[in-house]
Structure formats: C-alpha cells, structure tokens
Amino acid sequence: LQIVRTCRSTGIEMPDSPKFYEQARKNDTVEMVLKRIADKCDRDGIKCDLVFVALFSSEQYAQVKSCGDITFGLVTQCVLPKTISDVAIKKSYSTMLNIAMKINMKIGGINTKLLEDEVYDIELMNALDNHLYKNNALVIGVDVVHPSAIETHLPSIASVVGNVDTKVTKFHASVKIQPAKQELITGFIEQFSERLVEYLDVNGTAPKNIIVYRDGVSEGQFMQILEEELPALRRACKSFATNYRPLITFIVVQKRHHARFFCCDEAAARGRGKNIPAGTVIDRVVTSPDEYDFFLCSHHGIQGTSRPTRYHVLFDESNMDANALQSITYYLCHLYGRCARSVSIPAPVYFADLVCARARYHVLAALNSGLVEKYSDEDSNSSSSSSSSSSSSKAE
Structure with a gap:
C-alpha cells in the first residue's frame, strides 16, 4: 500500500490492490511459481504489466530474471526482506521512491526529460x-x-x-x-x-x-x-x-x-x-x-x-x-x-x-x-x- 501511494504521488497509475496473489508452495521452484502466474494470466485474459516478487535471498534473483525475461515474458520487480522492512516498518520514503522509479521505467514510463x-x-x-x-x-x-x-x-x-x-x-x-x-x-x-x-x-x-x-x-x-x-x-x-x-x-x-x-x-x-x-x-x-x-x-x-x-x-x-x-x-x-x-x-x-x-x-x-x-x-x-x-x- 505504501508503494502504491508513492507511485500515485509521482504520477503512476496503479490499482488499490494486485489482480491476484500467488503463494510459493513447498518444494516449488521459481520457474513453477512464475509459470502458474503466466498460465493464469493467459487463461483469464489478464494483462500483466508487473509482477512483484518477494525473495528470501538475493541468490534467487538470477533465476527470477531469467524465467521472467526469457521463459515467460513477465516484467518483474524483486524485493528482499530488508526492502520490505524499510517500506512497511520504517516507512523509508527514499526506498519507496527508488522502487517507484524502477517500476515506472519497467512499465514504459519516462522518469527524466528536459523541461x-x-x-x-x-x-x-x-x-x-x-x-x-x-x-x-x-x-x-x-x-x-x-x-x-x-x-x-x-x-x-x-x-x-x-x-x-x-x-x-x-x-x-x-x-x-x-x-x-x-x-x-x-x-x-x-x-x-x-x-x-x-x-x-x-x-x-x-x-x-x-x-x-x-x-x-x-x-x-x-x-x-x-x-x-x-x-x-x-x-x-x-x-x-x-x-x-x-x-x-x-x-x-x-x-x-x-x-x-x-x-x-x-x-x-x-x-x-x-x-x-x-x-x-x-x-x-x-x-x-x-x-x-x-x-x-x-x-x-x-x-x-x-x-x-x-x-x-x-x-x-x-x-x-x-x-x-x-x-x-x-x-x-x-x-x-x-x-x-x-x-x-x-x-x-x-x-x-x-x-x-x-x-x-x-x-x-x-x-x-x-x-x-x-x-x-x-x-x-x-x-x-x-x-x-x-x-x-x-x-x-
């Protein structure tokens, strides 16, 4: 919710809540989770602009980006536990603004131009x-x-x-x-x-x-x-x-x-x-x-x-x-x-x-x-x- 508010304050249109959540199950790989997301979007006709991925460690990052970019064509925004803590608990505006700038670029936005x-x-x-x-x-x-x-x-x-x-x-x-x-x-x-x-x-x-x-x-x-x-x-x-x-x-x-x-x-x-x-x-x-x-x-x-x-x-x-x-x-x-x-x-x-x-x-x-x-x-x-x-x- 904090990130949504920050995005809106910077001019990015975002819904109040995501279209759906997908929870990783026991023994799931990153590819399995992203495949379920891609399949659900195809099946239900959902236009997926961005997938937020909460990671347990940075070691999963490479697989998320590889599967998202190459295998399923999903745009992903990864967040680590520390980032979630900075946003949810510390209410760090700089962290939220950095995430908002990344999101805007990933969904096709322009962050900087000459006035x-x-x-x-x-x-x-x-x-x-x-x-x-x-x-x-x-x-x-x-x-x-x-x-x-x-x-x-x-x-x-x-x-x-x-x-x-x-x-x-x-x-x-x-x-x-x-x-x-x-x-x-x-x-x-x-x-x-x-x-x-x-x-x-x-x-x-x-x-x-x-x-x-x-x-x-x-x-x-x-x-x-x-x-x-x-x-x-x-x-x-x-x-x-x-x-x-x-x-x-x-x-x-x-x-x-x-x-x-x-x-x-x-x-x-x-x-x-x-x-x-x-x-x-x-x-x-x-x-x-x-x-x-x-x-x-x-x-x-x-x-x-x-x-x-x-x-x-x-x-x-x-x-x-x-x-x-x-x-x-x-x-x-x-x-x-x-x-x-x-x-x-x-x-x-x-x-x-x-x-x-x-x-x-x-x-x-x-x-x-x-x-x-x-x-x-x-x-x-x-x-x-x-x-x-x-x-x-x-x-x-």
Whole structure:
C-alpha cells in the first residue's frame, strides 16, 4: 500500500490492490511459481504489466530474471526482506521512491526529460537543438563486461543501447555473448543494425547524427576501435541503405583513472567532501596536447572525493565545438531514470552496463539449471534483446 501511494504521488497509475496473489508452495521452484502466474494470466485474459516478487535471498534473483525475461515474458520487480522492512516498518520514503522509479521505467514510463521551457542555458539548448533534436540523433551506449579470472566457464557480454525517440529519453538494447576476455565486439554490425531499425520503426525516419559513447576501452585499444568498430558502424549504416551516411561521433568513456580535482576557492566546493560542483569541465592543462579529450564531473559527490569521468573523442564528423559536446554529455548524465540526481556517466552507457549485468544473470541461470554445460566459442552467435525504458506510465 505504501508503494502504491508513492507511485500515485509521482504520477503512476496503479490499482488499490494486485489482480491476484500467488503463494510459493513447498518444494516449488521459481520457474513453477512464475509459470502458474503466466498460465493464469493467459487463461483469464489478464494483462500483466508487473509482477512483484518477494525473495528470501538475493541468490534467487538470477533465476527470477531469467524465467521472467526469457521463459515467460513477465516484467518483474524483486524485493528482499530488508526492502520490505524499510517500506512497511520504517516507512523509508527514499526506498519507496527508488522502487517507484524502477517500476515506472519497467512499465514504459519516462522518469527524466528536459523541461525546455525552464532552461535558461542558451548554449545547452542550441547544442541539443542543433545536434540532437533537429537531426534526429541516435545516441548509443556500448559496453563489454568480462568474467573474472576464476570464471573460465563464462563468456564476455557485449551490449549496445540506443534511444528510440527523438527526445533521447527512451532506450532499448541489443546484447550478445562473445568469446571471453575479448573487448572488441564481434557482433557490432548486427547490434547497431537492430538499433537503427528500431529507431526507424518508431520515428519513421533514420537518424542524421549518431553519437557513440564507448565504455571499457583502454588507451592502447583506441586504434583497434577506429579500425574495427567504427567501420562496423559504417557497414551497418550502408546495409541499412546504400546511400545512407549519417554523421558519426565516437567517444570513449573512461572511469578508471587516478585524476582528482579540487576547487582553488574553498567557498565554491560542495558538500562535506569539499568536491568540485557537478557540471565542472576540465579541458586544458592536464588534458592531452595531441588528442581531443576532457574531464567532466557530472555528479554530486555524496561521499568521499568525486572521481570525474574522462572522455576521449576519437572521431567526429559533425564538427561539434567542445562546449556543445560537453553540454550534451552533461545533459545525458541526467537521463538515468533510476536516480533523481545526475550520474557520473551518460545514461546510455549506464544502461549498457545494466544490460550486461542482466544478461550475465541469464547466462548463470542457464548454467545452473543445466540448460547448457559450459560456454564455448560457438555460443557467441547467441543473442537476446532487452528494454531499458519506454514511454507512457500506466500500470494495472
């Protein structure tokens, strides 16, 4: 009831009570319980927008997501005993708000967007209009996650996330497995093509600008990216239409570095950690004299010293000036729908990381259930796709 009230207070339509409850029986598996829910919905003609799943432990999470996403096509929201306690007993508003934001995204809602009538930064609005909105920009987030040294039976997972609307608020994803420890994406053409096709299906027009934020790449791999992944994107565009040649901007996002910045004027520092303000850009003196790079601290330092993100612009056909690109990047850091604050990296990159994490649960669940014995390189042709956010907010 507390969550329902919170959802309604944030504009999400929710009924007073769920359509029905399903209690797990003795010796039931997660798959058995979700199957009964799916069967009842099919039998009674119930449109199931969301299934709340109360877990005894986080160990069941992988199986819930695997069965819900792949086997039965059910959207699930898992809650642990501690979460239930925070909501029911402690009445923690922050916990309830976090759950409400997740629910809204899962049922197709938009949590964050730019209120254009209230923006007083003319430079930001010009950058968004000229390079995103008017040119139907497709903003791509790319990430690859690898198994640990002891997880020799697991593959690497590559995800490509892109917006499907012209306001860059709704993101969908394509995800594939590939040989372990391989950073360059083997299925780049197919994954990019999926993002292009879906963008065209939704908007009726192809993007004129494509901005790619690539995560997880070291400086020693920049040339490989330019020689392999950038041409793969070009081939995907050409396969889409022979004369289709959008303007491409390719940016590498780096979070793992040792650079930290502090305010010369202590009065300008923020918080107990005396951090630089969110939105601070450093693009001189400490940046490379030969490359196009900059640091952006886009988040508020809540605890400890803020670590800015470093951006390397490897390729830019749109000829954006530095201020425009930095403004767009900072704007994208406000679109992560699970958080009411700006985050440290652009939302498409964050979503790409989440997609990889979800796909990892799918792989682990398949291994644990015996559907596959272990990963082999032949499995790299397998693929699935997953949604990060859609449009209207409505729940039943």
